[in-house]
Amino acid sequence: MKNFSRRSFLAVSVAVAAAALPVASSASPAKVPVIWDGQKMWDSFLKDGTGFSSPDGEGKPLALVAFDTQCPDCMTLQKRIKPLEKYIHVIYYPISYLNIHSEPQATTILTSLDPYKVFEQQHEHFKDPDFRGIRYDISKLPESVRSKVWTNTKIHRRVGCRAVPYGVFKTPDGKYLPFDENLTTAELAKLFGIKNYKEE
Template identity: 30%
Template sequence: MRAERIGGALHNRRIPAAQGPFVKRRHFVLQATATAALAAAGLAACGDKTDSAAPAASAVKPSAKESYDLAAQGSGFTAGAMMAANTVYVFFDTACPHCATLWMASKPLQSRLKMVWMPIGLLGRGSTSQGATILAAPDPVAAMNQNELSVLERGGGISVSPTLSDEVLAKIKANTDLFTRIGAESVPLIVWRNAKTGEYGSHAGAVSTEQLAAMAGV
């Protein structure tokens, strides 16, 4: 199945962690700004522009259902409704501002939608270690939120953990390999099964909250 190519993005700056009403207001402003950017722009996704950072995409792409089954083999963390009828998978890179835009757009759906976010190493040398830091964090959702807020405010993302294991780093590599097997070339890559129709689909690029809900059928 094909999805409409739509989306938008922001760019990045690092911020320290903070608490209280100011944080909530800042989140609201960032989310509103991200939504406005989506409305004003076309497809927005981050892709590797070098010859060596990522393998070439598969010549023959799998079907939408095959892509969903491949994505289900990845390693990620869950954000949203744990008991949701089905799962939306997202391949993301920690340096991607469009991924941060999608993260913000997904927040209003977290009570209805289960999303598994799977970090890959696509855009830079630090992407793998930052992705592993999020995946290995005691609270991956909080770590992801810290990274994406930093990216949206033009920061460098989350600080890398000095104690990353070979096992968690291997998970990022395996996710990147799955991303390539699906035939994708840019992030965020959203892979879903619509809860209402049962149809499968995938989309490369940030989308609005409403568009994400329509894809997932919630």
């Protein structure tokens, strides 16, 4: 049997692995950390998290999304998931992950009379030249709600999430599927089991 050097063996291994990879699609699925626990994320956010719902979600299949107001990829996910909100109920959980504006903007959203509307205003102002997103007065933000944002943040970390946005969807047969901004709207529709979705 011919002897292979360690370098030759590694080269052959990489080549074989590359040949076995599927052809890249238009988007990649969520990158799942090995420590991510989908059921724990689902149960923890529903039990101890504080979020807000997409409009008219009652009675529809449920999806949970952890996001940061300062995250451009979070804006991308919401843009892609929005056409599907007529079919599913999304609960958005703001966390403080990226910078000093994340928590007060999250608190501002949660304390508003219409959190989803303010969430959309955050998107509208995200590319403002002088400030990213909605303005806030930190002296008027209740500590009790600020603490809830930090509880969301702890849940995000403890269930093994290592990025934002990060979502989880529970299928009818009890599987917990991760998703993020890398999925297109059509791919998200497939993940959510929406059979009658047609891209507009």
